[in-house]
Amino acid sequence: MTKITPEIVAEHGLAPDEYEHVLAIMGREPNLTELGIFSVMWSEHCSYKSSRIHLKKLPTKGPQVICGPGENAGVVDIGDGLAAIFKMESHNHPSYIEPYQGAATGVGGILRDVFTMGARPIAILDPLRFGSPEHPKTKHLVSGVVAGIGGYGNCMGIPNVGGECTFHPAYDGNILVNAMTVGIAHTDKIFYSAAAGIGNPVVYVGSKTGRDGIHGATMASAEFDEKSEEKRPTVQVGDPFVEKLLLEACLELMAGDAIVAIQDMGAAGLTSSSVEMASKGGVGLELVLDDVPQRETHMTAYEMMLSESQERMLMILKPGREDAARAIFEKWGLDFAVIGKVTDTGHLVLKHRGEVVGDIPVAPLTDEAPLYDRPWVPTPKPAKVLAADVPAANDLGAALVKMLGTPDLCSKRWIVEQYDHLVGGDTIVRPGGDAAVVRVRDHATKGLAITTDCTPRYCFADPVEGGKQAVVETYRNITATGGLPLAITDCMNFGNPQRPNIMGQFVGAIEGMSEACLALDYPVVSGNVSLYNETMGTGVQPTPAIGGIGLLEDYTRSASIRFKAAGETLLLVGETEGWLGASIYLRDLAGREDGAPPPVDLAAEKRNGDFVRGLIRHGEVVTCHDVADGGLLVAVAEMALAGGIGATLATPETDAPLHAFWFGEDQGRYLISVVVDRVESIVDQAKAAGVSLQVIGTTGGDVISVDGGHKATLAALRDAHEGWLPRYMAS
Amino acid sequence: MKAAVVVFPGSNRERDVALALKRASYTTPAYVWHGDTELPAGTDLVVLPGGFSYGDYLRCGAMASLSPIMRAVKDHAARGGHVIGICNGFQILAETGLVPGVLMRNASLRFVCRDVHLKVETTDSAFTGSYLPGQVIRVPVAHAEGNYFADDETLKRLEGEGRVAFRYCTEAGEIAPEASPNGAIRNIAGVLNEKRNVLGMMPHPENMTETVVGGTDGALLFDSLAKALA
């Protein structure tokens, strides 16, 4: 038996005092397999040891919440016996190492989190952050990540309807690849992961187990590897075809009542799934590892417990249901094996080749996982940038063309077209606007509005305001399609938490998010934390990606950003001060990355949001776009390009200089376009609601012009907007 | 019309097409498992739906074309029964030889999902009877391997016999190379077999049958079938 040396402990990422605690729990020295189990369960990824005390501050309750954080995904009531189940996850590091497979298996993982709860996935979204376009690796990473996400989701037949893609040198060595899935289930058919029923069979289904992704203990595991002529790759390869079969087989089994509990095998595979199921159920599990379906020969207990092979699930079945369940999985050509049973010992007991190779008390393994209140310092508040100090654009038209051709604002069509965003036939509002709208299957009228958002440059400048802004931007995007925002999931991507300033960013973002969620009745129901996104002391910009979902009671009453007709009046909802701090204009046109980000007024967000949503729901507005990155003029241009109709704009009375008025990124704003004879009534309604509303122009023509003098043709705008990404990728 | 939609492991647009058929014919099609050996009695139309049968591994459609049900599908076609293969279904038909040609990797080497325009090249079939000759329609594509290829002799026959059902075109109806999403030879998007009872096509008319999803140009194909096979 391998002697556990301090080196081996360190290889497993356990600190000396953490190992002391292992010894106390075990009452003896653990063997290598047991050490491996502690190491993964107590890793940052599984134990949330640096983030847990702060995550507790997020509001997670509300009448709509059926299941908040703690299960595989969050569950929200959408009425008529239906629930939306959703979550977001990161696959940052694997995607940097092997972009195609890393991104693909990220999608595979988040899909399993959702269908393991009984939901059929109806949408995928993928917020992505890459390094500078000039960085030598960026193009290769973009192309691989996008192909991988498409490769997996397309084969699964789940439409990919949204996400983000921005570029910044802070991500040169650490790209972010996040993926969100939304599914629909019946509220009386939701599956949880708590094991129960002493003696019940533990069943393994899906793909066979190989030596995929076993990291940490390279040295320790090397000695088990008889074929060590090549260094074993730690990346996992996904098989979306098998996952599609697994999805169909699981849903078929779930239609009956054979399942007591079910849990996907994600990170730390068999270990985390079995430990979590046992811990939630307050029971023990006994596993016979010889019965685990294996792809490779001579696998050790250590390898089986730590393997991250994809497309696998663990279930507890009711007694006597094994054969019926097996028939379903065999019909779909999948492995099915009874590998153990539920026990009353409270221990995870592993047997292999006739011997007990592991015996760990489950409760302390999970409950006594390390918990750190890491030192943190708040991010100093940056100074406000005065619009007058920022060089004005002499020609707003030319500036607009430049803005639309920047990497962050350009069209992401090159990406969207590689994703099947129409499969299922339920995509009502396609990607490229604000939220996507997807019809709820098997319901006559309901639709879901779904979006992901975050503005890392705001979070970097001021994590509290940035955290708030990420939440409200999802709220606005959902509202702009007519949806009522219900709840969010998040993916917290940060640098090294052991640096107090990074920890301060994390704490600040959580504070801002919490405040926004509370004010908007918009709780967090699931999420994920990805720390250590950092190479050689340079971390990513703090990126709390937020995924929001909202409900449309009637999907035929939705709005989209596309101008539908000429001669309509363009109205601006919300107030404009001309905020240029941390804006795209400041960064990409004026070459300055500084200043306080636009402040978020949560009361105004709610007031303006309720007003706009009401108009859409009453069928008074079908064209709406929220104003975000790039400001007002960029938003107008996006609406114009989507509809192929220009606009004639006139600057209303304002104290702001022109460039600040049109490119400032003040929050809480929407653009709507309405037929002329509705304007008066809408103005009156706004007054009554205390909402600021200004007429800013009229739709029509093939030019966007401001105050007569500043002009950009749609053709020039389209070329800049549509051209950048394909040209970059082909260069 | 009695329709049967074959479900292969990895099919993913079976429900989309079943709903489109139901909207057109007011009859719910039957789903048939690839491992079955018979079609439901009285089947008029067999649909091979879109998706990634067998993961599209080896060659798209290759493994599915050898499924037990395909023998019954071939018999059905030989008897004059109608068969439509859409996207992956077209790839399966090509692999079985029920329609000529092959579908290669898109010229861009990338998966492509977007609306395209198609010119209806023949209305002389049960699939296209409700369209106007030369009509330009808008429907989406979603595939990585839709680059149609056939040798010159085959192309000559196809064109000579009016068996090209659809070609990719511009919004104005021009058959230009840049209108093709995949590099298909002569912009071919769909072809008929010799007896005109089997159609293979890459685009997805089933995803364009309702105003609320963006248009109804695809509905006419199902309407054609419902009328012809009433």
Added chain:
Amino acid sequence: MKARVHVTLKHGVLDPQGKAIAHALGSLGFGGVEDVRQGKFLELELAETDAGKAREQVKAMCEKLLANTVIENYTIELV
């Protein structure tokens, strides 16, 4: 016994992947790549120990599934 099967595109059949690879090599600065053709390479582990029978079997597999003989050629090696 092991069979190694090469499946390649017939002459005259356009190879979009090969073309794209040649183009990509060009833009990576590799000059002098005049043509690239991409094929498949399959390694089959067979229970059969008789070379003659194994070859017959693999040939049947190629004809039936592994190659599309409309556009592809195949070769079989036994090792």
Added chain:
Amino acid sequence: MKARVHVTLKHGVLDPQGKAIAHALGSLGFGGVEDVRQGKFLELELAETDAGKAREQVKAMCEKLLANTVIENYTIELV
């Protein structure tokens, strides 16, 4: 000069395609297929006439583009 490049998955890396092919062969009634691994096979037509230089070039192409060395191995033959 011509280069033949084989790109194969490293030992232990899951090969979904090979697995699916093996399964399909089984259900077509070909017994005794114990394992299938699928790889890529590339034929490059090079302007270079010096074997040593050609090999160097192709090696660089493999490292940069043709193989994904995180999960794949490659071999080069010159003919």
